[in-house]
Amino acid sequence: MAWRNLWRRGRRTWLTVGAMVFSNILLVFSMSLQFGSYDMMIDNSLQAYTGHLQLQNPRYLDEPRMRYALDDVSGTAQLLRDKLGLQSISARAAGFALASSKERSFGLQIVGVDAAHEPLVSTLPGLIRQGHYLKPGGREEIVIGSVLARNLKVEPGDELTFLGSGYDDSFAAGVVRVAGIFTSGINEIDRGMAQINLGYFQQVFAMGDRGHSVVIRAPSIEQVDSLAARIRALGIVDGNKVVLRNWEELQPGLKQAIQADMTSAWFMYGVLIVLVAFSVLNTQLMSVLERTREFGTMLALGLKPARLARLVMQETALMTALGLGFGIAGGFLLTWYLSYAGFSYPGMKEMSERFYLPDRMYPALSVLSLTLGPSIVALGSLLASIYPATRLYRLTPVAAMRAV
Amino acid sequence: MRAGTWQFSILLKLSWRNLWRNRRRTGIMLAAISVGIWAMIFMTALMRGMVDDMLAQGIRNLPGEIQIQHPDYLDDPSVVNSIAEPGGALLETLQNGGARLWAPRIRVPAVIASERESRGVELIGVEPGVEQQISGIPGRVTEGRFLESPRDNGLVIGARLAQHLETRLGKRVVIMSQDPDNNISERGYRIVGIYHAEIAALEETRVYAGLEDLQKLLGIGGRISQIIVYGEDYGNVDARYRSLAKVLPAGLDMRPWYRIDTYLEAMYKMMDGFVLVWVIIIFLALSFGLVNTLVMAIFERVREIGLTQALGMRPAQIVVQVLLESLLLLLIGLAVGNSLAIATVKPLESGLDVSIVAEGMAMMGAGSVLYPTLTLHDLVLANVVVIVLGILTSILPAWRAARLDPIRALNMH
Numbered sequence: 001m002a003w004r005n006l007w008r009r010g011r012r013t014w015l016t017v018g019a020m021v022f023s024n025i026l027l028v029f030s031m032s033l034q035f036g037s038y039d040m041m042i043d044n045s046l047q048a049y050t051g052h053l054q055l056q057n058p059r060y061l062d063e064p065r066m067r068y069a070l071d072d073v074s075g076t077a078q079l080l081r082d083k084l085g086l087q088s089i090s091a092r093a094a095g096f097a098l099a100s101s102k103e104r105s106f107g108l109q110i111v112g113v114d115a116a117h118e119p120l121v122s123t124l125p126g127l128i129r130q131g132h133y134l135k136p137g138g139r140e141e142i143v144i145g146s147v148l149a150r151n152l153k154v155e156p157g158d159e160l161t162f163l164g165s166g167y168d169d170s171f172a173a174g175v176v177r178v179a180g181i182f183t184s185g186i187n188e189i190d191r192g193m194a195q196i197n198l199g200y201f202q203q204v205f206a207m208g209d210r211g212h213s214v215v216i217r218a219p220s221i222e223q224v225d226s227l228a229a230r231i232r233a234l235g236i237v238d239g240n241k242v243v244l245r246n247w248e249e250l251q252p253g254l255k256q257a258i259q260a261d262m263t264s265a266w267f268m269y270g271v272l273i274v275l276v277a278f279s280v281l282n283t284q285l286m287s288v289l290e291r292t293r294e295f296g297t298m299l300a301l302g303l304k305p306a307r308l309a310r311l312v313m314q315e316t317a318l319m320t321a322l323g324l325g326f327g328i329a330g331g332f333l334l335t336w337y338l339s340y341a342g343f344s345y346p347g348m349k350e351m352s353e354r355f356y357l358p359d360r361m362y363p364a365l366s367v368l369s370l371t372l373g374p375s376i377v378a379l380g381s382l383l384a385s386i387y388p389a390t391r392l393y394r395l396t397p398v399a400a401m402r403a404v
Numbered sequence: 405m406r407a408g409t410w411q412f413s414i415l416l417k418l419s420w421r422n423l424w425r426n427r428r429r430t431g432i433m434l435a436a437i438s439v440g441i442w443a444m445i446f447m448t449a450l451m452r453g454m455v456d457d458m459l460a461q462g463i464r465n466l467p468g469e470i471q472i473q474h475p476d477y478l479d480d481p482s483v484v485n486s487i488a489e490p491g492g493a494l495l496e497t498l499q500n501g502g503a504r505l506w507a508p509r510i511r512v513p514a515v516i517a518s519e520r521e522s523r524g525v526e527l528i529g530v531e532p533g534v535e536q537q538i539s540g541i542p543g544r545v546t547e548g549r550f551l552e553s554p555r556d557n558g559l560v561i562g563a564r565l566a567q568h569l570e571t572r573l574g575k576r577v578v579i580m581s582q583d584p585d586n587n588i589s590e591r592g593y594r595i596v597g598i599y600h601a602e603i604a605a606l607e608e609t610r611v612y613a614g615l616e617d618l619q620k621l622l623g624i625g626g627r628i629s630q631i632i633v634y635g636e637d638y639g640n641v642d643a644r645y646r647s648l649a650k651v652l653p654a655g656l657d658m659r660p661w662y663r664i665d666t667y668l669e670a671m672y673k674m675m676d677g678f679v680l681v682w683v684i685i686i687f688l689a690l691s692f693g694l695v696n697t698l699v700m701a702i703f704e705r706v707r708e709i710g711l712t713q714a715l716g717m718r719p720a721q722i723v724v725q726v727l728l729e730s731l732l733l734l735l736i737g738l739a740v741g742n743s744l745a746i747a748t749v750k751p752l753e754s755g756l757d758v759s760i761v762a763e764g765m766a767m768m769g770a771g772s773v774l775y776p777t778l779t780l781h782d783l784v785l786a787n788v789v790v791i792v793l794g795i796l797t798s799i800l801p802a803w804r805a806a807r808l809d810p811i812r813a814l815n816m817h
Contacts, residue, residue, distance in 0.1 A: 009703075012696055012700060016692070016696060022688060063567065063568065065521060096521070097522075098515045103586055104482060104582065104586065105515075105586075105588060106513050106524065107513065107514070107523060109524075151480050164522065165520075165521070188605070252763045253763040253766060254767070255764065256761040256765070257761075257763075257764035257765075258764065259761050260758065260761040260764045260765055263761075264447075264451075267443075267447065268447065268682070271439070271443035271447075272685070272686075274439055275439065275690060275693070276689065278432055278435060278436035278693060281432055282429060282432045282436075282696065283696060285428060285429065286429060
């Protein structure tokens, strides 16, 4: 009966369903895009350098100074690799130095890395555009960012000297040969970072076996929490000399940029959903009002108001189901097509660089992005039909039958 | 003509009365239109405020609406790529209305070292008198003072840099930078001021010294890195750019802000596109309800329309009547929605605190307080789009109403 009632006013029903389908398609598409780009933002920025988790000295995060170091950093990294059965774990040490070529001098961050494992935690080693990455155990060689290389006017094979201060405030200096030049696309890294082998770093900067971080890259972002729990269970993290930092602590800006974007996106979704709910409210109220006589007759025949209210809710539910079905199908097709074809809009290249995204966007379909928006629309629509349904309780059979 | 006006006023009266025949339905539709318009304007004001802030701050961080420098300087900001102070026609234009404000500037890479730590920084030589208007840094000094003259031999550094260097106000640090002959010049400086910047990365890297003092340290005589130019409005930078281009000596590179930082340019351009897309999406969501309401209103009155047609009302008049009804609905909705939007935006214009996500906002280049900005342009755009598209979508139901066959319509139940 609900089904037949719907089609007594076919055009009206279609218009209401149309409103739902429209907003459902829009919601599916923009949520897929949103979630997809968040994942990409997180992945790209963390893979570049930071990793998902890091072991650090408790004070190092706020005050990245040479003396807030970890003891036996390579040993700890090896222990983690063995115990966790995960190879993408690498030790690092970092300091500042003044690097000079024949013509120029620049201050830069110099990082000592484990050349054998660094490629597993960071994409930088794979982004070498000229020359080659550090060789494990190799000494007196350095890889630097492309902007820095241009500013220093050096090419692979050229010599650089660097000056800094060591762990014990001694004078740290070295002469190295440029092995390779990387381009990450992230200006800060290309402009101000250089890597040398950890062993050589420890020797030049008088670090002994110390370092500043053990970087861990989880197989996927979903596994970060369970991995962190397993690392904690090993008893290395004592909170006193060693703490475990997750990516949200290491890059707070990333998380917050996502939150800020999320908030404004939800405001937009909310408005859309409210507008659809109004549409449903209007339709159902009208259909109740124009059937006042009919409902009066039914009441007179002994039907309970609750039964009629259920009928109206059923009509809404059917309409919602149609909107849900077509909306999800439409949203799926649109998003699915674009997730292969990708799309771009003017100005996106500049925007995306800032947020570690590629030039073309590929929305990511997921069960969540496909169903979250439409189910909220459906819920909103059902809520909106409560008011028309309650009006039925106020009908008195005699008055209603006399109504026009 | 008189008859025409009279007929129109009758039609208007009919539409107005028709509108209120079903108060509840009209009420719901009005609520939907009002919420839609409110959302259009509110969201736009919020975004506009954020983008304005990002652009203004972005330009202050560059700094300058226009920068003039050596052609190789932006790629290689070394002391080698310096230029002479402006002279001749350029100087004359700058001084006589070619710029609201201009200043020479030195900016070179350097290393700063305290007793414990050292860091790579950007060493900036400024004319302290105008620096407040150029970058706003003097107003952000929280400890000590800003530089007092171009010859001031003190140094002003960021709070985070001071923390990293484990140094503080009044302490000495060593500045090392390169002179044009590739020798390291090095000198001790006393920290006379500490500032806080909105963007942490800048606070860590920018160190301010007196312009002439720095020229002496670097041994470059009267040469500078850049000329910074400000006009009245960054949106209208092009006219100023063209007038300066006429007097720019050969061998100098001049750029407006949007060509220095392409991210700012993208933001600027995208904002208008975003407003239009947002307004249209909301309108589409509204249009389903609008058409629905009109279709219902006409359906209820089929017999009546048939009767008026039989009595001699022309189809065109019926179309006008339905369109008027839709227009009235839209206008009331717009009035309510606009006042609602203005009422909610105005109290927020003094600032909406979003410091919970401050670092995320910093990543986008915005500050931690949002200042929603209601512009006439956006207000007009939203209203015009709704009225024009609203009338367009009402044409179909109106046209269908006018095509009703009077006899059949009268016999319909």
